[in-house]
Amino acid sequence: MPAASGVMTQVSWPELAEIVGKEHLRAATAADAIDGVEVQMVAEPGTAEDLARALRWAHAAGLKVSPRGGGTKLGWGNPPAACHLVLSTARLNRVLEHAWADMTVIVEAGCRVADLQKTLAEHGQQLALDPLWPERATIGGILSTNDSGTLRARYGSLRDLIIGTTVALPDGALAKSGGKVVKNVAGYDLAKLFTGALGTLGVMVQAIFRLHPLPRESRGLSFSGTPESLNQLLLAIQASKLTFTGLQLRAAQGSAHLDVRFDGTAAGIQAQVKQIQQIAGLLAASDAPANAWTSHQAIWDGASPALMTKFSVLPAQFAAVCALVERVAGAQSLAWKVVAQGVGAGYARLEGNEPGLRTALLTLRDELVKMGGTLVALACPVAIKRGFDVWGPPSDAQPLMVRVKQRFDPDGTLNPGRFVGGI
Amino acid sequence: MEARILNEFRAIVGASGLITEPEQLSTYECDGLTMFRVLPLAVLLPTSTAQVQAIVRVCHREKIPFVARGSGTGLSGGALPVAKGIVISLTRMDRILEVDLPNQRVVVEPGVINLNVTARVAPDGYFYAPDPSSQVVCSIGGNVAENSGGAHCLKYGFTTTHVLGMEVVLSDGSLVHLGGRTVDRPGYDLPGVFVGSEGTLGIATKVILRIVKKPEVIQVLLAAFNSTNEAGAAVSGIIAAGMLPAAIEMMDNLAIQAAEAAVQANYPNCGGLLLVELDGPAPEVETLMEEVADVCTKCGAWEIHVAQSDAERARVWTGRKAAFAAVGRLAPAYIVQDGVIPRTALPHVMSEIVRLSSEVGLRVANVFHAGDGNLHPLVLYDSGVPGQDKLAETLANDILRLCIKAGGSITGEHGVGEEKKMFMAEMYAEPDLETMQLVRCAFDPENLSNPDKVFPRPRLCGEKPGVYEPHPLEVAGVAQRF
Numbered sequence: 030m031p032a033a034s035g036v037m038t039q040v041s042w043p044e045l046a047e048i049v050g051k052e053h054l055r056a057a058t059a060a061d062a063i064d065g066v067e068v069q070m071v072a073e074p075g076t077a078e079d080l081a082r083a084l085r086w087a088h089a090a091g092l093k094v095s096p097r098g099g100g101t102k103l104g105w106g107n108p109p110a111a112c113h114l115v116l117s118t119a120r121l122n123r124v125l126e127h128a129w130a131d132m133t134v135i136v137e138a139g140c141r142v143a144d145l146q147k148t149l150a151e152h153g154q155q156l157a158l159d160p161l162w163p164e165r166a167t168i169g170g171i172l173s174t175n176d177s178g179t180l181r182a183r184y185g186s187l188r189d190l191i192i193g194t195t196v197a198l199p200d201g202a203l204a205k206s207g208g209k210v211v212k213n214v215a216g217y218d219l220a221k222l223f224t225g226a227l228g229t230l231g232v233m234v235q236a237i238f239r240l241h242p243l244p245r246e247s248r249g250l251s252f253s254g255t256p257e258s259l260n261q262l263l264l265a266i267q268a269s270k271l272t273f274t275g276l277q278l279r280a281a282q283g284s285a286h287l288d289v290r291f292d293g294t295a296a297g298i299q300a301q302v303k304q305i306q307q308i309a310g311l312l313a314a315s316d317a318p319a320n321a322w323t324s325h326q327a328i329w330d331g332a333s334p335a336l337m338t339k340f341s342v343l344p345a346q347f348a349a350v351c352a353l354v355e356r357v358a359g360a361q362s363l364a365w366k367v368v369a370q371g372v373g374a375g376y377a378r379l380e381g382n383e384p385g386l387r388t389a390l391l392t393l394r395d396e397l398v399k400m401g402g403t404l405v406a407l408a409c410p411v412a413i414k415r416g417f418d419v420w421g422p423p424s425d426a427q428p429l430m431v432r433v434k435q436r437f438d439p440d441g442t443l444n445p446g447r448f449v450g451g452i
Numbered sequence: 453m454e455a456r457i458l459n460e461f462r463a464i465v466g467a468s469g470l471i472t473e474p475e476q477l478s479t480y481e482c483d484g485l486t487m488f489r490v491l492p493l494a495v496l497l498p499t500s501t502a503q504v505q506a507i508v509r510v511c512h513r514e515k516i517p518f519v520a521r522g523s524g525t526g527l528s529g530g531a532l533p534v535a536k537g538i539v540i541s542l543t544r545m546d547r548i549l550e551v552d553l554p555n556q557r558v559v560v561e562p563g564v565i566n567l568n569v570t571a572r573v574a575p576d577g578y579f580y581a582p583d584p585s586s587q588v589v590c591s592i593g594g595n596v597a598e599n600s601g602g603a604h605c606l607k608y609g610f611t612t613t614h615v616l617g618m619e620v621v622l623s624d625g626s627l628v629h630l631g632g633r634t635v636d637r638p639g640y641d642l643p644g645v646f647v648g649s650e651g652t653l654g655i656a657t658k659v660i661l662r663i664v665k666k667p668e669v670i671q672v673l674l675a676a677f678n679s680t681n682e683a684g685a686a687v688s689g690i691i692a693a694g695m696l697p698a699a700i701e702m703m704d705n706l707a708i709q710a711a712e713a714a715v716q717a718n719y720p721n722c723g724g725l726l727l728v729e730l731d732g733p734a735p736e737v738e739t740l741m742e743e744v745a746d747v748c749t750k751c752g753a754w755e756i757h758v759a760q761s762d763a764e765r766a767r768v769w770t771g772r773k774a775a776f777a778a779v780g781r782l783a784p785a786y787i788v789q790d791g792v793i794p795r796t797a798l799p800h801v802m803s804e805i806v807r808l809s810s811e812v813g814l815r816v817a818n819v820f821h822a823g824d825g826n827l828h829p830l831v832l833y834d835s836g837v838p839g840q841d842k843l844a845e846t847l848a849n850d851i852l853r854l855c856i857k858a859g860g861s862i863t864g865e866h867g868v869g870e871e872k873k874m875f876m877a878e879m880y881a882e883p884d885l886e887t888m889q890l891v892r893c894a895f896d897p898e899n900l901s902n903p904d905k906v907f908p909r910p911r912l913c914g915e916k917p918g919v920y921e922p923h924p925l926e927v928a929g930v931a932q933r934f
């Protein structure tokens with residue numbers, strides 16, 4: 030048995046089977062491994078209480094635990110130091126309460142995003158977020174990875190949509206914060222703390238969101254040009270009185286596009302389309318291609334080995350990022366692609382050979398940090414991840430983050446090593 | 453306070469930055485909630501981050517609790533001093549440090565007045581969206597600490613949506629940067645936790661704000677109904693039609709009378725008044741305004757008026773924003789509450805408030821952020837009448853309990869502070885509060901930064917929480933942990 034699982038000899042798995050039910054505990058397979066780190070068992074508790082009990086049991090037994098939703102982004106983060114047990118939220122998949130007149134929803138963490146949206150659409154509403162792989166990704170998964178998409182231009186990211194949460198902590202406590210009203214400042218906003226925490230503080234079992242109406246009408250436009258001219262246009266649109274719900278820059282070797290989406294009434298959209306033409310001047314608009322608004326997802330497909338990064342910069346720096354990626358990729362003979370959202374976050378994909386990807390990653394990281402931005406390596410060959418913090422250099426808040434982690438998970442039970450600075 | 457410590461403080465902020473005379477200290481003994489008063493040992497007025505750090509280092513070494521203070525307009529006793537502690541007033545740190553229009557960012561010191569941010573960027577067509585009614589006086593530091601809201605937060609979001617990062621002096625005097633100019637910075641969302649933490653996690657010395665472009669057209673509609681229930685039905689109708697107005701505000705008859713007397717806003721004298729503001733592209737606002745008017749008519753509105761000019765719109769809002777202060781004309785004293793309920797619970801909660809107020813014989817004026825269910829019941833009383841202050845307090849508390857029971861919150865924007873900390877235990881269960889305290893212990897293990905606020909009981913952070921052991925009573929099935 031490998032060293033990391035030496036603890037196995039004293040583990041009494043039947044106790045866990047008792048908690049979650051025999052048929053919901055199984056031996057892990059190679060497919061359950063996280064970044065090459067083997068897992069022993071997979072448990073699928075059927076209730077939040079059972080999940081909390083299972084977590085408490087695992088913690089007391091000294092096991093390392095990785096929460097899992099749809100498993101679509103399990104490779105994000107650093108490889109775990111160890112993982113004995115995967116706690117799956119697959120059976121916590123119910124929409125508990127869609128209070129459509131109040132425009133809120135209470136949903137279990139294992140509910141798939143597309144399933145939630147289907148329920149909400151029955152009353153003409155949506156969770157105003159278009160994350161990656163909604164058919165498979167779960168609410169808990171998108172929350173823990175702070176995923177978002179093009180709607181962010183208008184509705185913000187998950188931190189702006191979540192209004193309450195219930196989490197299971199390693200000591201077995203089930204803790205709530207927030208509630209089902211959109212406005213609430215009673216106590217600390219733990220929902221935000223857990224959003225993007227990659228399951229290192231606790232396991233989200235339930236979330237409450239504020240909802241938005243589905244748009245009445247929608248129209249997308251695309252402009253082609255150089256990254257520089259499109260970046261200028263992007264800033265001009267942001268500085269205008271246009272009310273867009275999507276603003277996205279796409280670039281690859283030799284081509285660049287800017288997509289803009291308007292939602293609203295037919296008359297409102299028509300007026301805005303006219304205005305944007307005036308702003309764009311010589312750059313001519315065409316209707317946005319149908320797949321424009323899923324390009325943040327399409328960029329994940331392609332040849333391997335590949336490096337997928339997420340970068341954050343100021344909106345005025347997009348053209349510089351494109352130029353940087355092009356230069357760095359060119360130097361290593363790599364193919365490249367960028368899809369960026371107007372708020373200042375985007376994906377850059379590089380394809381080619383592993384040594385080239387490694388060199389490119391280091392240069393990109395250095396240069397973006399110099400620009401005041403950040404670069405996270407989301408997916409890449411595991412060998413590249415070794416000895417490299419995928420999250421980037423720690424900030425001066427790192428010691429504080431470590432203290433937060435130590436308070437919530439003093440024994441490092443949850444996803445050890447996967448988060449920023451080895452948290 | 454020992455002379456040697458005072459000397460040290462004086463060396464940091466200069467003689468003009470240190471207040472120790474009792475009559476001068478009394479200015480700082482309370483915030484906007486004047487029923488709680490405590491005289492601090494000293495008030496310090498630093499002018500730089502380095503000075504704040506130096507002050508806090510002394511506090512840390514000597515175990516002196518400190519309370520940050522902005523403009524002192526808080527309504528929950530958040531800036532109430534602690535006995536044997538000092539107040540650190542940030543009013544002299546009031547510079548706008550940087551305006552970056554292309555990226556829509558503004559960096560400010562915490563003492564900057566909310567409205568001054570908008571004033572600075574308005575010539576370029578921008579505004580700072582969170583607009584508390586107190587925006588002419590309250591500070592950005594206070595807004596951050598309270599996660600303040602305003603009428604327009606229905607569409608634009610609260611302070612937390614518009615704050616990207618901050619520089620913070622922690623209770624040991626160390627300096628950290630949470631978040632930053634760019635979005636989605638790796639690591640825990642500590643800016644998200646700091647906003648709304650009511651001064652308990654440290655002192656913000658710099659704040660990075662996001663500004664928003666002014667909409668093309670803004671229109672506000674006034675609709676008069678016979679009752680708040682009819683007006684409430686209209687609110688639901690507007691939301692159900694898939695509209696997201698910039699603001700939906702409601703006032704009941706007592707609040708209307710008060711506002712009229714104070715600022716002559718030209719409100720119709722009715723049982724329930726609705727203000728609905730729409731903004732966006734002109735043709736869209738026009739279409740939707742007609743729909744809003746339709747919904748209001750169907751729900752019983754007998755007078756509908758759309759403010760035509762900027763001046764008229766400003767007057768409509770002046771009435772609403774003056775409502776709190778104006779209520780002072782109706783009674784010698786009043787208590788402001790800040791409960792939140794799911795919008796659909798409005799008719800029930802309103803009729804309960806009417807029942808409760810007639811039972812005790814006190815009047816309650818109501819001003820709401822109706823779009824997001826945030827109620828501001830104003831309980832009127834006369835402190836000259838023996839026992840009436842107690843009655844008023846009980847009534848105000850009962851109203852909060854109604855909100856909790858309806859699935860809502862005890863505070864939508866004013867914060868828990870000193871005033872509502874005991875209610876935290878009614879709104880949340882013990883494990884919820886314990887979990888929040890974990891955050892506090894990570895930031896401020898010695899409980900020096902605005903101690904004894906927000907939570908019903910202080911938590912000792914010294915012990916590092918270990919493995920959970922079931923209590924023998926739990927094992928025996930006598931008691932349950934949650």
Ligand SMILES: Cc1cc2nc3c(=O)[nH]c(=O)nc-3n(C[C@H](O)[C@H](O)[C@H](O)COP(=O)(O)OP(=O)(O)OC[C@H]3O[C@@H](n4cnc5c(N)ncnc54)[C@H](O)[C@@H]3O)c2cc1C
Pocket residue numbers: 483484519520521522523524525526527529530531542562583584585586589590591592593594595596597598599600601602603650651652654655656657776777865866902
């Ligand atoms: C007439 C009136 C109307 C109001 N209307 C609204 C409204 O519409 N919406 C709304 O949300 N509120 C409203 N308020 C409440 C109040 O104005 C807000 O809570 C405001 O944000 C407080 O700001 P301040 O600068 O006065 O803070 P203070 O009252 O001085 O302090 C408030 C809290 O912030 C902390 N604090 C202050 N500065 C810092 C800092 N730099 N770092 C860390 N902590 C700090 C203090 O310790 C305290 O806990 C109103 C108040 C009044 C009097």
